[in-house]
Amino acid sequence: MCLSSITSEYPECVSELLAKVIPLSLGAAISPTVLAVGLLILSAPKRAVIRGTTYTAGVMSILAVLTAVGLKLTHHATSVPAARQPITRAIDATFGLVLLLLALSTVLRAMSTDKESAAATQSPAEPDKHSSLWAAFVLGMAMMMTNFSTILLYLPAMREISASRVDLSDKATAVCVAFLITSMAATLPLALRLIAPSKSAKWFASLHTLVTRYQRQIAVTIEVIFGAYLLLKAV
Structure with missing residues (x-):
């Protein structure tokens, strides 16, 4: 238990909350599809950085919506203390399943699926097809x-934050940490492209x-590991 939680009206501290949120965020950050498309855009010869930036903005805009939706929905579901444990367990079990x-x-x-059709359906589109900034977004x-x-x-990471009994500033910190970690599949390649453009x-290719x-x-x-993790949490 945190020392601050002993004297505070909030029985949980931010380090305990982050210990729950960070593993889920790291799992969410492992996104091969988002990463593969971003690498393809950033390795293109034409306007790679600006299109990569716009692509990243598109990724983060949806992540921002998911943040708001996740916090709002789970806040209503866990707002009644007596119902918090059964509901949170049900949410974890559902997502795990x-x-x-x-x-x-x-x-x-x-x-x-044979190899030929897999290559046709799984490979991201050629960068020339998404050369405009709007298309990249x-x-x-x-x-x-x-x-x-x-x-x-x-x-579920947003659910952990919403259901936690920490003050508002600690919740905001946890949201920022989760958001930054989860968006790494898009932001890290872009940062590397800006730092070392030629290499x-x-x-990236x-x-x-x-x-x-x-x-x-x-x-x-990732799906098996974290699916089992969420199911075990719900038990």
Whole structure:
């Protein structure tokens, strides 16, 4: 227990809250699709930085909406103290089960799809098709809106924050930490591109190929690990 929680009206401290939020945020940050598309845009020869920035803005705009929705919905669900534990357990169990079903669906799709069709459907579009800034922004939004594993981990993180018994400033800190961590799949490549433009362009092309090749395996691993984690929390 935090020392401050002994003398404060709030029985929980921000470090305890972050210990719950950070693992979920790290899982949500592992997003092969968002990363692969971002790498493809940032390795393009034309307007890579500005389009990468716009793509990242699209990703973060949807993440901001998810933050607001997650905090609002879970606040109403956990506002009654007597009902907090059963409801939060039900939320965790639901998200955990959906993650495991998502992993199973990914495995079944992989088993029924040959290599040629997988390459055609799983590989991100060519950068020339998204050369305009508006197209890059919409693409970023679309990648995040269809990134179900990230959504299913980020919303429980918002639920942890909303249900926590810390003061408002600590909740704001936790939200910022969760937001920054979860957006790393889009923001880190952009930052690296700005810091080392010539070298990163070469790295991104190779990394994009690697991420695209193993994106299903990465996604299934994250979905199984955190699906089981949320189910165990609900027990």
